[in-house]
Amino acid sequence: MRVFQQPAFVLHTSDYRETSLLVEAYSRNHGRIGLIAKGARRPKTGLRAVLNPFQPLLLSWSGKSDLATLTAAEPDRSAPILSGEALYCGFYLNELLMRLLHRHDPHERLFDAYRDALGRLQTGDEQDVALRIFEKHLLQELGYGLVLDHEVGATTPIAPDRIYEYLPERGPVPAAAGPADGVRIHGRSLLALADERFSDAQELREAKRLMRCMLAQHLGERPIYSRELFQRLKIPAPLDKAG
Numbered sequence: 001m002r003v004f005q006q007p008a009f010v011l012h013t014s015d016y017r018e019t020s021l022l023v024e025a026y027s028r029n030h031g032r033i034g035l036i037a038k039g040a041r042r043p044k045t046g047l048r049a050v051l052n053p054f055q056p057l058l059l060s061w062s063g064k065s066d067l068a069t070l071t072a073a074e075p076d077r078s079a080p081i082l083s084g085e086a087l088y089c090g091f092y093l094n095e096l097l098m099r100l101l102h103r104h105d106p107h108e109r110l111f112d113a114y115r116d117a118l119g120r121l122q123t124g125d126e127q128d129v130a131l132r133i134f135e136k137h138l139l140q141e142l143g144y145g146l147v148l149d150h151e152v153g154a155t156t157p158i159a160p161d162r163i164y165e166y167l168p169e170r171g172p173v174p175a176a177a178g179p180a181d182g183v184r185i186h187g188r189s190l191l192a193l194a195d196e197r198f199s200d201a202q203e204l205r206e207a208k209r210l211m212r213c214m215l216a217q218h219l220g221e222r223p224i225y226s227r228e229l230f231q232r233l234k235i236p237a238p239l240d241k242a243g
Contacts, residue, residue: 001064006030007076008059009114010051011094015041023051023070025059026097026114031106035061035070047073054090054118055079066103086121092226093117093134100142100218113137128204133196135211139218146214147171148194160188166210168217183210 008027016022021037040047050057056076061068082090093114101107113134120130139145150157151164152171158164164172167182175184189206192198198207 001068002060002062002071003027003030003068004060004072005058006060007111008033008057010053010055010057011098012053013037013048013051021048021051022067024098025057026101026111027059027106028108028111029106031104032097032101033061033103034067035059036067037070037073040070050075052079053094054082056115080118080122082118082121086124086127088226088229089121089127089131090118091229092131092224095224095226096135096138096215100138107141110137110141128208129196129198132193132198132204132207132211135215136193136196139214142218144214144218146193146210148190158187158190160186160191162187164190166190166213168213183213185210 006027006029008025010023010025011032012024014022016036019039019041021040023035023037025033025035027033037047037051039045040051050073056079058072058074058076059070060072061070063069097114117130117134120126120133136146146166147170148158152167152173158172163175164185164187165175165180165182166172166185172185172187172190173182185206186202188199189203189210192203193207193210198204
């Protein structure tokens, strides 16, 4: 199989043999793919400088196995400028894609959501919003979409001022007295996540708590490396913003 000029992003690279790279990429029409970039570490190729995370690329490759051979790579457009917290938020998005997407399983709408999230991360006041919206789209594309506009098992619309208990395996139900079996969350926070428009910090905090719980169902016990990296570097972690 030969693929030409496929919109893609690099999620991760690692050294391979003496002069090559192993590339994990996320492409719009072919999903997550593994590529061998032969000779990419040679000084005169310039290929390694192109294969950077967050850079929109046009990739070409050939081969049928899980590790195809990269035949060409070029920038598709200007890369978003991510630094500080935004940079590590980007690493968090990449880690989610690496851990939750199967190879060769295309999700075109998720690809677009990822590209939009990178754009939002450039603006400091949009980072939390970018993460929550992307997480929502990721779960939806994986078949685990959240119920956000009505009570589970009923057609009763979510009331903004009511407190709900979001049950991970079901959805939101009116909160009862006593210990919670799910995530306590205000109706307006559910509606803000549904509309992808947050009006205050409480809505974002509650949405983060909900998304962390929902993602944990699928990430398993292995910790998120990007969050641990924040802690080791002693950076106030947006990845407490993340996940």
